[in-house]
Amino acid sequence: MRSVTLASPSIPRWSFLCIGAGALGTYIGGSLMRVGQRVVFLVRPATAEILRARGLRLVLEGTTYALSEPLLATSLDEALRLGPYDMGLVTIKAYDIEDLVKALLPYRAALPPLVCLQNGVESEAHLAQVVGEANVITATLTSAVSRPEVGVAVVERLRGMGVARGHKLLPPLLAILNAAGLRAREYPDATAMKWSKLLTNLLANASAAILDMSPAEIFAHPELYALEVGQIREALAVMRRLGLNVVNLPGAPLRLLVTFMSTLPPDISRPILSPFLSRGRGQKMPSLHIDLHGGRGKTEVDYLNGAVVRFGQRLGVPTPINRVLNETLLALSRGDLPKTRFQRRPEVLLEQVRQTMG
Structure with a gap:
């Protein structure tokens, strides 16, 4: 020591x-x-x-x-x-x-x-x-x-x-x-830097909290991985409307990551990105999982996925996946929904997203 x-x-x-x-x-x-x-x-x-x-x-x-x-x-x-x-x-x-x-x-x-x-x-x-x-x-x-x-x-x-x-x-x-x-x-560019960091905060964060699953499990699941890609694409659409470019952050080659996520079909990008994304968080669970399952009674999701939704509304950019993740995790944090409703049940969350997207 x-x-x-x-x-x-x-x-x-x-x-x-x-x-x-x-x-x-x-x-x-x-x-x-x-x-x-x-x-x-x-x-x-x-x-x-x-x-x-x-x-x-x-x-x-x-x-x-x-x-x-x-x-x-x-x-x-x-x-x-x-x-x-x-x-x-x-x-x-x-x-x-x-x-x-x-x-x-x-x-x-x-x-x-x-x-x-x-x-x-x-x-x-x-x-x-x-x-x-x-x-x-x-x-x-x-x-x-x-x-x-x-x-x-x-x-x-x-x-x-x-x-x-x-x-x-x-x-x-x-x-x-x-x-x-x-x-x-x-x-x-302060704004481009913070929005680029926001992309990293979105990945397997709200979904990990809602489902009580690790990021590695989420990225290994084809439909959940596609959900992650979908929320990132919504955030990127908001960034484009704001005139912001994705920037690489220290130790985080985000421009290459979002290029794969935004241009390749999820079934092609998943085998490439899943191992890299799973290693990225080290051994810790995501922050939103820690907030929800640590009994804090508060969650930062409204400042992450919720921010994408608010800016999307202001700019006329649809953000249905971010909306479902935000509203669901807020309801779980408030105690309006039991955690067992989604716990290790990806099909329930995926169905809710499908219904929202029509």
């Missing part, structure tokens, strides 16, 4: 406010701590109690790094007393963004620029209400990270992260992120 390793003296030492300490916050905030950056975690009181007792642990490529005595705050008042900050990191789930914005608004004058690392394509607009559009830095993580317990982040597959161009502090921010081993890359 290893402890903190100081970065090069040429790398600036910043103070970060990390909002959240789930898998994403623990990994990114912990990685920054590991190289000597100052990080204050804004967390719930129960989480703070555990972190004070245990500290943080990062498991990177088989090596465990122990990070003791993290700086913690359980309210914005307390967090700001520990400031000022050079940068904020928003790592909470997308379904908490509106509550966060309400909480941040009274403190807007004291807040630093905010790096938005949430899934989906709509959180940046919410954060812009607080710090202004110019002070929201769009970012996305492609590394697969799990959190087996509070305060522990395990990197299942190290890829990297994308950060959008445009903010004056981007050069030193990239230098710090890369010194922390996060493999950050600059992207010129």
Whole structure:
């Protein structure tokens, strides 16, 4: 087990406010701590109690790094007393963004620029209400990270992260992120980057949660694979209407992937893509499955498939598959439908899609 390793003296030492300490916050905030950056975690009181007792642990490529005595705050008042900050990191789930914005608004004058690392394509607009559009830095993580317990982040597959161009502090921010081993890359088009990441969040995510099946099982099933292709094609149609091109993300050759999915019949692309897609998530189950079957009572599906539906409605693009996946998982999460209705029953979900598509 290893402890903190100081970065090069040429790398600036910043103070970060990390909002959240789930898998994403623990990994990114912990990685920054590991190289000597100052990080204050804004967390719930129960989480703070555990972190004070245990500290943080990062498991990177088989090596465990122990990070003791993290700086913690359980309210914005307390967090700001520990400031000022050079940068904020928003790592909470997308379904908490509106509550966060309400909480941040009274403190807007004291807040630093905010790096938005949430899934989906709509959180940046919410954060812009607080710090202004110019002070929201769009970012996305492609590394697969799990959190087996509070305060522990395990990197299942190290890829990297994308950060959008445009903010004056981007050069030193990239230098710090890369010194922390996060493999950050600059992207010129924030919207294209986030929509491209959304494509990866759609694949075998809602369907895995609804059916309680692994991505490998879904990709191995010809009709379920065709369903995955269908939802991706709907999202691509929305992107085309928005004038967006798919971009490759760190460790994710998306342009080749979507070319196969959008041009080849599913029975031809499945043998080619299924092994690659199954390996892509490492050993972790998709996030929507974790949300539903972990008993959280909330789901990010409305910020993923639901976003495709909303933009499709606005632009006149039909999105029936994304609609079924979104509405079904929302109903399961609310308890309006029993989980057993779809559990390991692909035929029930497929019939529902067929009925919707007429």
